[in-house]
Amino acid sequence: MTTPIHVMSEIGKLKTVLLKRPGKEVENLTPEIMERLLFDDIPHLSVIQKEHDAFAQALIDRGVEVLYLEKLSAEAIDAGNYKEKFVERILDESNLETKPVREGLKKYLLSFDTQEMVDVIMAGVRKKDVTIESNHLSDISEEEVYPFFMDPMPNLYFTRDPAAAMGDGLTINHMAFEARNRESLFMEVIMDHHPRFAGQDVSVWRDRNHTSRIEGGDELILNDKVLAIGISQRTSAKAIEDLAIELFDNNSNFEKVLAIKIPNVRAMMHLDTVFTMVDYDKFTIHPGIQKNNGEVDTYILEKGEKPGTVKITHRSDLQEILREALDVPKLTLIPCGGGDAIIAAREQWNDGSNTLAIAPGVVVTYDRNYVSNDLLRRHGIEVIEVASSELSRGRGGPRCMSMPLVREDLPAR
CATH class of the missing domain: 3.75.10.10 (L-arginine/glycine Amidinotransferase; Chain A)
Incomplete structure (x- = not known):
């Protein structure tokens, strides 16, 4: 076999x-x-x-x-040199409302080594953990209405x-x-x-x-x-x-x-x-x-x-x-x-x-x-x-x- x-x-x-x-x-x-x-x-x-x-x-x-x-997920991402592409894909499927939020999340996730990044994505990303550069209050308010930018799994x-x-x-x-x-x-x-x-x-x-x-x-x-x-x-x-x-x-x-x-x-x-x-x-x-x-x-x-x-x-x-x-x-x-x-x-x-x-x-x-x-x-x-x-x-x-x-x-x- x-x-x-x-x-x-x-x-x-x-x-x-x-x-x-x-x-x-x-x-x-x-x-x-x-x-x-x-x-x-x-x-x-x-x-x-x-x-x-x-x-x-x-x-x-x-x-x-x-x-x-x-x-296995982290090993696969590294083996395929797929880290940035994987982040792009997970962001595509995370119902993000604005470009500043997407850019802030991408920068945040790519700051981790691959295994840590996978663990963070699986755990979910709270608004208070990410700095968003934006002129819109809806982007930069910490936990208003809903605490997560990306839901836990x-x-x-x-x-x-x-x-x-x-x-x-x-x-x-x-x-x-x-x-x-x-x-x-x-x-x-x-x-x-x-x-x-x-x-x-x-x-x-x-x-x-x-x-x-x-x-x-x-x-x-x-x-x-x-x-x-x-x-x-x-x-x-x-x-x-x-x-x-x-x-x-x-x-x-x-x-x-x-x-x-x-x-x-x-x-x-x-x-x-x-x-x-x-x-x-x-x-x-x-x-x-x-x-x-x-x-x-x-x-x-x-x-x-x-x-x-x-x-x-x-x-x-x-x-x-x-x-x-x-x-x-x-x-x-x-x-x-x-x-x-x-x-x-x-x-x-x-x-x-x-x-x-x-x-x-x-x-x-x-x-x-x-x-x-x-x-x-x-x-x-x-x-x-x-x-x-x-x-x-x-x-x-x-x-x-x-x-x-x-x-x-x-x-x-």
């Missing part, structure tokens, strides 16, 4: 993963801007960093190579969403909300300029310049032929259809996409908040996405007769659809919280269904979801628990916090 990205399943042994250590950006949240930046609470920085470090160490202890988004520690590995390539995503759209620029720069990825024939199945929205939390690689993608609050049906056509028409190994409709609510923002694969024939599932008879609206996309088209079949028997797609004699859906109305809702809110498989039948979960974790163990799954009092405040679990770059292929069964 020589390609820098290679992911043909959700459960193959994890070899390399991309993380982002929470930084100053989560401490730059205030009650007034939490909703704008898609947070429900303000994490305690030192504790969330300790919890994230423990999560990373749990992966390292199992032989996983851990890479960090902030470090507190969601960055959820590396799953801005880009998603898929086969020997990836999608670099146009995200649903403005608060997160700048995040995928880091991955684009890494792919274009970092020596580990640039010139390595990595397929970009979909770039960030599309207008329809898609996020990595909705993209699941069931096996080397079949994807499952959520039609959700964050991913549109059009984006899924466009991606399927791109994959089918460009000789990817994927032959089928299962588009799974989930409720359009924040508590279930991505497919992986309600549904993840934990073994060859086992999934976690939040009962809240199923109708009374256990059905889930699912649209099966396959290559059409003509280029640029797909054949779409609607079914609702999700368990049977998955069993057929994975070619297993029996398939088990393990209900979050054991299916109890209160426990399931509580543990799903705290990402009880958001497991990260690091090998077949071995998953990383949050320790707070003890009912779901015990049920996984009773189904023969090895559960590695990590502390989550602060990590969970961002509404994402171990799968959300990780972008697998390389997994071992599953052996033939």
Whole structure:
């Protein structure tokens, strides 16, 4: 295996993963801007960093190579001699109102070495930190009305969403909300300029310049032929259809996409908040996405007769659809919280269904979801628990916090 990205399943042994250590950006949240930046609470920085470090160490202890988004971004910018151009691009996407503000910010950001600059951009730039030479009071007033020239990016520690590995390539995503759209620029720069990825024939199945929205939390690689993608609050049906056509028409190994409709609510923002694969024939599932008879609206996309088209079949028997797609004699859906109305809702809110498989039948979960974790163990799954009092405040679990770059292929069964 020589390609820098290679992911043909959700459960193959994890070899390399991309993380982002929470930084100053989560401490730059205030009650007034939490909703704008898609947070429900303000994490305690030192504790969330300790919890994230423990999560990373749990992966390292199992032989996983851990890479960090902030470090790769700085290395890519330096390797591509791209510092000034990167600043120009981030300023283009930061909704700056006047030329003096733009010029002041550019000078400020370029005054740092590259790693510091990346960290400052991710953390957000406060008005009080930048000197603006202007005759307009609106430019030079410190914290009037709104404290930031450039918003913090507190969601960055959820590396799953801005880009998603898929086969020997990836999608670099146009995200649903403005608060997160700048995040995928880091991955684009890494792919274009970092020596580990640039010139390595990595397929970009979909770039960030599309207008329809898609996020990595909705993209699941069931096996080397079949994807499952959520039609959700964050991913549109059009984006899924466009991606399927791109994959089918460009000789990817994927032959089928299962588009799974989930409720359009924040508590279930991505497919992986309600549904993840934990073994060859086992999934976690939040009962809240199923109708009374256990059905889930699912649209099966396959290559059409003509280029640029797909054949779409609607079914609702999700368990049977998955069993057929994975070619297993029996398939088990393990209900979050054991299916109890209160426990399931509580543990799903705290990402009880958001497991990260690091090998077949071995998953990383949050320790707070003890009912779901015990049920996984009773189904023969090895559960590695990590502390989550602060990590969970961002509404994402171990799968959300990780972008697998390389997994071992599953052996033939």
